[in-house]
């Protein structure tokens with residue numbers, strides 16, 4: 001999708017989100033001209049101070065961003081409807097439908113304006129593969145929370161023959177000082193409430209949010225049209241190891257216990273549990289080979305201490321007790 005390291009005009013959806021805000025900061029730091037689609041400009045004040053232009057709109061209202069997308073050299077799609085505290089099938093379907101509205105609109109605008117579309121997918125598009133390694137050639141047989149992204153990716157692939165220039169970035173679980181990692185792992189651990197869903201022997205592949213932002217910058221500069229890249233660190237770990245590491249680093253009591261998936265499903269929703277208990281051992285070799293991307297945090301063991309230190313500096317509001325978990 002990329003060409004050279006020139007200054008680009010880039011529209012970022014979900015600019016105030018965990019992933020989107022990291023992407024915005026990185027692209028601004030690289031000298032790009034960034035416009036963020038936001039619902040509430042007040043939430044974007046910090047990014048505006050860094051130089052981001054704000055476009056107020058809604059992902060469900062394409063008229064609010066189509067023209068801006070058409071004028072942009074590139075569009076990075078990171079918006080996602082909030083999962084809510086309990087993610088039912090119906091809610092997951094609403095999120096997927098919203099994502100299709102936005103993906104179709106952005107793709108149309110990019111086809112008209114000639115801009116490139118960088119799409120944020122997630123490892124749940126692959127479904128459960130046990131101990132087998134997943135690559136970009138693995139077919140899309142999604143877990144419940146991956147269905148929306150799988151549909152989005154298929155749509156983009158269909159538009160390639162019509163000239164759509166796109167790249168798909170497929171991150172594993174994204175951790176860093178904020179977002180779902182903070183709500184569903186860090187804050188739960190700090191309150192002594194973190195639990196492992198099931199036995200936890202399933203693989204999770206992670207990536208630090210700043211490393212993921214670097215992957216967008218690399219894709220903008222160098223991804224060929226139609227490229228799809230998994231974006232994960234060097235060492236998948238098991239869900240049990242992830243839970244134990246977060247708990248140990250946060251100091252919120254002893255080793256977390258396990259909760260049976262059926263019970264967890266009642267609290268956070270069955271699609272979440274069905275997804276979190278899938279095994280995704282993902283290879284990120286392709287983006288390293290083709291774009292030279294390297295994570296600054298090659299393993300969670302390296303990325304977790306600075307993440308937890310940043311969160312400790314910020315403090316944990318006592319009332320915060322979100323229970324939803326990763327939605328890839």
Ligand SMILES: NC(=O)c1ccc[n+]([C@@H]2O[C@H](COP(=O)([O-])OP(=O)(O)OC[C@H]3O[C@@H](n4cnc5c(N)ncnc54)[C@H](OP(=O)(O)O)[C@@H]3O)[C@@H](O)[C@H]2O)c1
Nearest residue numbers: 014015016017018019039058059079080081122173174328
């Ligand atoms: N976090 C992970 O571990 C992970 C892993 C793999 C893939 N992903 C994918 O990465 C993408 C971003 O995830 P995230 O973790 O950054 O989520 P997030 O922190 O919840 O951010 C979502 C963003 O979407 C915006 N948004 C929500 N509803 C909107 C609407 N109706 N119109 C316009 N914007 C709206 C939010 O704006 P407000 O600030 O106004 O709410 C926010 O900026 C998603 O596609 C997700 O599936 C995430």
